[in-house]
Amino acid sequence: xxxxxxxxxxxxxxxxxxxxxxxxxxxxxxxxxxxxxxxxxxxxxxxxxxxxxxxxxxxxxxxxxxxxxxxxxxxxxxxxxxxxxxxxxxxxxxxxxxxxxxxxxxxxxxxxxxxxxxxxxxxxxxxxxxxxxxxxxxxxxxxxxxxxxxxxxxxxxxxxxxxxxxxxxxxxxxxxxxxxxxxxxxxxxxxxxxxxxxxxxxxxxxxxxxxxxxxxxxxxxxxxxxxxxxxxxxxxxxxxxxxxxxxxxxxxxxxxxxxxxxxxxxxxxxxxxxxxxxxxxxxxxxxxxxxxxxxxxxxxxxxxxxxxxxxxxxxxx
Amino acid sequence: xxxxxxxxxxxxxxxxxxxxxxxxxxxxxxxxxxxxxxxxxxxxxxxxxxxxxxxxxxxxxxxxxxxxxxxxxxxxxxxxxxxxxxxxxxxxxxxxxxxxxxxxxxxxxxxxxxxxxxxxxxxxxxxxxxxxxxxxxxxxxxxxxxxxxxxxxxxxxxxxxxxxxxxxxxxxxxxxxxxxxxxxxxxxxxxxxxxxxxxxxxxxxxxxxxxxxxxxxxxxxxxxxxxxxxxxxxxxxxxxxxxxxxxxxxxxxxxxxxxxxxxxxxxxxxxxxxxxxxxxxxxxxxxxxxxxxxxxxxxxxxxxxxxxxxxxxxxxxxxxxxxxxxxxxxxxxxxxxxxxxxxxxxxxxxxxxxxxxxxxxxxxxxxxxxxxxxxxxxxxxxxxxxxxxxxxxxxxxxxxxxxxxxxxxxxxxxxxxxxxxxxxxxxxxxxxxxxxxxxxxxxxxxxxxxxxxxxxxxxxxxxxxxxxxxxxxxxxxxxxxxxxxxxxxxxxxxxxxxxxxxxxxxxxxxxxxxxxxxxxxxxxxxxxxxxxxxxxxxxxx
Numbered sequence: 001x002x003x004x005x006x007x008x009x010x011x012x013x014x015x016x017x018x019x020x021x022x023x024x025x026x027x028x029x030x031x032x033x034x035x036x037x038x039x040x041x042x043x044x045x046x047x048x049x050x051x052x053x054x055x056x057x058x059x060x061x062x063x064x065x066x067x068x069x070x071x072x073x074x075x076x077x078x079x080x081x082x083x084x085x086x087x088x089x090x091x092x093x094x095x096x097x098x099x100x101x102x103x104x105x106x107x108x109x110x111x112x113x114x115x116x117x118x119x120x121x122x123x124x125x126x127x128x129x130x131x132x133x134x135x136x137x138x139x140x141x142x143x144x145x146x147x148x149x150x151x152x153x154x155x156x157x158x159x160x161x162x163x164x165x166x167x168x169x170x171x172x173x174x175x176x177x178x179x180x181x182x183x184x185x186x187x188x189x190x191x192x193x194x195x196x197x198x199x200x201x202x203x204x205x206x207x208x209x210x211x212x213x214x215x216x217x218x219x220x221x222x223x224x225x226x227x228x229x230x231x232x233x234x235x236x237x238x239x240x241x242x243x244x245x246x247x248x249x250x251x252x253x254x255x256x257x258x259x260x261x262x263x264x265x266x267x268x269x270x271x272x273x274x275x276x277x278x279x280x281x282x283x284x285x286x287x288x289x290x291x292x293x294x295x296x297x298x299x300x301x302x303x304x305x306x307x308x309x310x311x312x313x314x315x316x317x
Numbered sequence: 318x319x320x321x322x323x324x325x326x327x328x329x330x331x332x333x334x335x336x337x338x339x340x341x342x343x344x345x346x347x348x349x350x351x352x353x354x355x356x357x358x359x360x361x362x363x364x365x366x367x368x369x370x371x372x373x374x375x376x377x378x379x380x381x382x383x384x385x386x387x388x389x390x391x392x393x394x395x396x397x398x399x400x401x402x403x404x405x406x407x408x409x410x411x412x413x414x415x416x417x418x419x420x421x422x423x424x425x426x427x428x429x430x431x432x433x434x435x436x437x438x439x440x441x442x443x444x445x446x447x448x449x450x451x452x453x454x455x456x457x458x459x460x461x462x463x464x465x466x467x468x469x470x471x472x473x474x475x476x477x478x479x480x481x482x483x484x485x486x487x488x489x490x491x492x493x494x495x496x497x498x499x500x501x502x503x504x505x506x507x508x509x510x511x512x513x514x515x516x517x518x519x520x521x522x523x524x525x526x527x528x529x530x531x532x533x534x535x536x537x538x539x540x541x542x543x544x545x546x547x548x549x550x551x552x553x554x555x556x557x558x559x560x561x562x563x564x565x566x567x568x569x570x571x572x573x574x575x576x577x578x579x580x581x582x583x584x585x586x587x588x589x590x591x592x593x594x595x596x597x598x599x600x601x602x603x604x605x606x607x608x609x610x611x612x613x614x615x616x617x618x619x620x621x622x623x624x625x626x627x628x629x630x631x632x633x634x635x636x637x638x639x640x641x642x643x644x645x646x647x648x649x650x651x652x653x654x655x656x657x658x659x660x661x662x663x664x665x666x667x668x669x670x671x672x673x674x675x676x677x678x679x680x681x682x683x684x685x686x687x688x689x690x691x692x693x694x695x696x697x698x699x700x701x702x703x704x705x706x707x708x709x710x711x712x713x714x715x716x717x718x719x720x721x722x723x724x725x726x727x728x729x730x731x732x733x734x735x736x737x738x739x740x741x742x743x744x745x746x747x748x749x750x751x752x753x754x755x756x757x758x759x760x761x762x763x764x765x766x767x768x769x770x771x772x773x774x775x776x777x778x779x780x781x782x783x784x785x786x787x788x789x790x791x792x793x794x795x796x797x798x799x800x801x802x803x804x805x806x807x808x809x810x811x812x813x814x815x816x817x818x819x820x821x822x823x824x825x826x827x828x829x830x831x832x833x834x835x836x837x838x839x840x841x842x843x844x845x846x847x848x849x850x851x852x853x854x855x856x857x858x
Contacts, residue, residue, distance in 0.1 A: 073677065076675060076677055076679065077679070079675070080682065080685045081663075081681065081682065081683060081684075081685030081686035081687075081688070082685040082686070082688045104676070105676050106675075106676060106677060107675060107676075107677075108665065108673075108675035108676075108679070108681040110663065110686065110702070110703070110706070111699075137702050138698070138699055138702060139696075139698045139699065140696065140699055
């Protein structure tokens with residue numbers, strides 16, 4: 001039987017554990033704070049990482065971007081070349097380091113799979129069909145996850161563009177902040193749509209400069225994620241945008257929003273990365289300035305709305 | 318190579334290549350018909366020029382005859398013979414006794430080796446034969462290389478700008494006290510009997526780029542892999558061919574490098590006591606490049622579709638080779654051979670004991686990377702991915718250990734000024750016309766060179782490049798030395814000084830030498846990442 005170890009005790013980890021354990025996977029969880037892991041029948045909860053990872057074929061690093069480097073470093077002690085390692089972290093760390101790069105920088109593992117697309121922890125628990133993009137450069141990773149999710153409500157869509165799917169996921173958070181801002185400012189649905197498209201263009205430009213394939217951004221990991229995310233508006237990033245537009249300071253808003261708002265750090269790092277790479281982004285820098293109180297939300301977003309989307313030159317502006 | 322290993326390798330080659338072929342969907346007769354087609358076409362074009370023409374023609378005629386009405390078993394046997402035929406040509410005759418003699422008398426023999434290009438013409442000049450010994454500086458991770466040679470099998474992967482490279486690399490290995498490594502050398506270099514004799518006995522096996530037959534390519538790859546499995550260290554030039562532009566190669570041909578991983582997997586399967594394969598990048602840096610003129614011409618003529626096989630360049634002109642060697646000595650010019658840190662067959666760092674390390678310095682059990690349900694095994698897409706990573710690590714090492722010389726700085730300064738002064742001309746026009754002005758002020762060249770070398774020194778402190786001794790803190794000295802080098806060897810100097818002016822007389826050569834600084838983002842300050850994104854994480858550390 002396959003053994004999967006979840007590292008992290010967040011909502012995402014809990015939801016995944018529940019689905020997999022019901023399909024017969026030997027699921028183990030390691031979390032620093034085990035009190036947050038609810039009791040689910042059949043799941044083995046560990047207080048130390050070593051025994052949790054021992055003998056595992058798959059390891060899921062289900063932690064937010066802020067903690068991924070640290071978790072990966074700790075896991076690196078027990079990592080082995082045959083492990084398949086998954087993450088679904090939406091965000092980056094310093095120098096726009098992407099999730100798979102964080103894992104690479106701290107461990108010996110190569111067989112990394114990144115889960116992107118329209119996944120939300122709350123949806124995972126509903127039992128409806130769940131659509132995931134699984135990005136990996138290793139066929140073995142795709143096969144392993146296919147085997148694991150067979151017979152579950154999870155529908156896998158594979159991609160080999162790890163960078164693209166990760167950048168799309170990270171920048172989508174920034175787009176959601178803009179969407180929340182626009183909603184609170186009552187700029188209208190069209191403007192919201194245009195801003196989201198701007199976010200996608202920014203993501204494409206940045207992604208391609210980092211080696212991604214442009215078409216990834218028009219697929220499930222790009223457009224395919226934006227639509228449900230902003231239709232359901234249960235996203236915490238949208239919530240943050242609303243609060244900022246209503247005049248809350250970033251620090252206060254971050255306290256009040258439920259969960260990690262990775263888009264704030266992502267926006268900051270994306271602005272710096274674009275500078276290094278000589279790329280012009282439009283929406284991301286505007287959101288970054290707004291978040292830090294250096295630009296008036298309405299003025300800054302309207303300035304973006306007045307700029308041409310220039311879709312023909314999405315790759316090189 | 319020991320004679321008994323040679324036989325073992327050829328036997329295994331026959332079996333392995335044939336077995337892989339029979340494992341595929343196409344019947345054996347098709348494999349042989351392809352071979353016949355490609356070989357007959359090659360022989361037709363060859364028109365009796367190559368020494369093996371008669372032998373090859375007779376061989377393939379026999380194959381054609383026997384193929385008619387051959388049973389499956391007979392077809393298989395014929396395929397084995399075809400592989401053997403290729404294998405024997407590839408392996409050549411390596412004679413251990415000759416090798417002992419040659420290496421013991423290495424420094425003079427190397428002069429002779431160079432002389433061998435045309436023994437009669439050069440024989441009279443023998444007394445004042447230039448000594449290559451002083452001209453070659455071996456630096457970098459020499460100790461690690463020596464140790465790893467004991468711990469496993471080494472694949473040395475050098476940059477490639479000149480046909481002298483394999484000789485220089487071979488000589489550097491000798492100086493480090495290592496036995497010769499095997500390497501594939503173009504068949505065209507074996508036409509001279511004396512040179513061929515030396516090359517074979519210094520570890521060369523032949524690569525015939527004119528042979529298009531897929532079976533030949535399989536045999537060549539399998540041969541290299543088998544020598545690795547038998548513990549013979551190899552030199553692979555991952556650029557595939559000499560860099561035409563003069564730039565550090567960034568697109569590597571990893572077919573041969575992939576052999577290292579496959580050899581490792583085979584070693585694991587066979588439970589060998591020293592299964593490890595170490596990949597050691599190596600940069601060869603010249604102040605002047607023997608074949609610069611031909612190479613850059615080829616680059617400009619056929620950007621995108623290089624001739625690939627050049628058999629009429631400076632290397633085959635004895636007088637040019639002699640002149641080059643003499644100038645090298647007269648100018649006190651150095652060839653830097655820099656050995657980089659080794660990586661394993663997966664691109665991990667390796668310590669001096671041959672232990673693979675993760676990015677945090679923890680030891681890694683690499684056999685786990687190739688573990689499948691049935692034990693260690695090859696998996697095509699997985700292995701390709703590992704090899705791609707090795708390729709990235711090689712390119713990083715090339716850039717990091719590339720030694721910048723006075724000629725590169727001088728050419729870069731002049732060429733960038735030319736481009737700046739002629740903003741409306743594209744690069745090809747600048748090269749053709751030389752731009753609107755006939756010459757440049759020497760003071761401007763000094764200033765540009767100073768800014769550049771300041772930057773280069775900073776980069777070298779950050780271990781992003783190496784600065785050779787010919788590049789001085791004071792750029793005036795560097796430029797003077799660079800111009801002196803240009804004036805002495807090439808038919809037309811790349812640039813020459815006239816009073817307080819500099820005349821860019823051969824812009825193609827300037828382009829060639831300045832290209833060595835490509836890939837560092839020097840023109841766009843802060844520049845674009847030259848590494849592929851997958852590896853940025855490691856590079857940033």
